[in-house]
Amino acid sequence: MIYLASASPRRQELLRQLGVEFEVMPSNILEVRQAGESPADYVLRVARDKAQFVARLVRERGLPVFPVLGADTEVVLDGEILGKPENAAHGMAILRRLAGRTHEVLSAICVWNREREYSALNTSHVTFRPLTPTEIEQYWKTGEPVGKAGAYAIQGRAATFIAKLEGSYSGVMGLPLYELDDILRKTEAGGA
Template sequence: MYPEIALASASPRRRELLQQIAVPFSLVQVDVDESHQGNESPQLYVTRLAHAKAQAGAEKIQFALPVLGADTIVVVDQHILGKPADQADFSRMMQLLSGRCHQVMTAVALVGKGSSDSCCVSTEVCFRELSAADITAYWQTGEPRDKAGGYGIQGQGGRFVSHISGSYSAVVGLPLCETDFLLRNWQEQA
C-alpha cells in the first residue's frame, strides 16, 4: 500500500505510529543543528527542522528511498518549550502549562530525489492545574527528560491533559492522517 521509506528519527513513538499504519521503513540516523534562528516563527522553525532531518537522511542514503523527517515542539505564549535541561527547567515548563492550553506543533517532511513535501499540524492541548507535588512526582518518573515541553501525552503525562483539540497522534509525534496523505501523494507522483 505504501512505498518503502527511510525514517530520519530516533523517536520510538514515531516508529510505533508508522507501524500502526503499516508503513514499511528502515531507520537512518541524522544529526541536525536544532538551534532556533532569529525571528523564526514556531511553525517555520519546526517545519525547517523536519525538512532538514529528511534532507540529511536522503543525502546520507544517497536518495535510495524517500526519507521522512519529523519534529515536534510545544508552544505557549509564542515561546517554544524544548526538552527540559534539568529539573528546574522542567518545573518552570510545567508551571507555564498548568491550568492552561498550549499548542503542540508537529511538522512532517518527505524528501526524495528531486522533490520534497511537508506539512505542519497544530493541536491545542489543555492541562489541568498542577500542584508542586504533581510536578515533582512526574519528574521522578524519568519520562519528561527527553520530551518536548517536558511531557509525553502517551505516557504518565497524559494524566495532566484535560482535553485536546486536533490530532492526538501529532501530539505523540507523527500526525497519521497528514503522513498518510504525504505518502499517498508521493506514490501517485512516482
C-alpha cells in the same frame, strides 16, 4: 519502505501503527532557531533539514532510494518554544508553566522522494488541568518527561494532566498520521 530521519521510539511506534516499513537513519542535525523565525517556520525547517540530511547520506552511501521522512515537534506557549528539559529544575518549571493553561503543539513532517519535497504542519491545542507542585515533582521522578518536547508524553502518565485536546493525538506524540498518510499516498501516486 521509507527512511526515518529520527531515532524516536514514538515515531517508530506510530509508523508501525500505519503499517509503514521503515529503516531508522537518525539525522543528528543541530536544531537551533534562527533570529526572527516563527515557531511554525522553525518546525517545518527542522523537519526539512532532517529529511535533506538523510537524503544526502542515502545518495553518498549508494543505498536504495526510498522516501525519507523528517519530523519535528515543539510545544509552544505564548509564542515561545519551550523545548526539551535541560535538567530537573527546567523540566519542572516547564510543567508549572503548562499547568492550568492551553498550549500549542506544532508537529511538522517533510518527505523527500527523488528530489521532491512534501511538507505538512499540524497544530494541536492541549489544555492541562491545574497541577500541584507534588504532582509535578512526582511526574518528573518517573523519568518520562526527560527528552520530551514540553517535558511531557501524552501517551504516558501525562495523559491524566490533559483536560482537553483539539487536534491530532498522534501529532502531539510527534508524528501527525493523517498528514503523513496523505503525503505517502501522494508520493506513491507519483507526486499527484
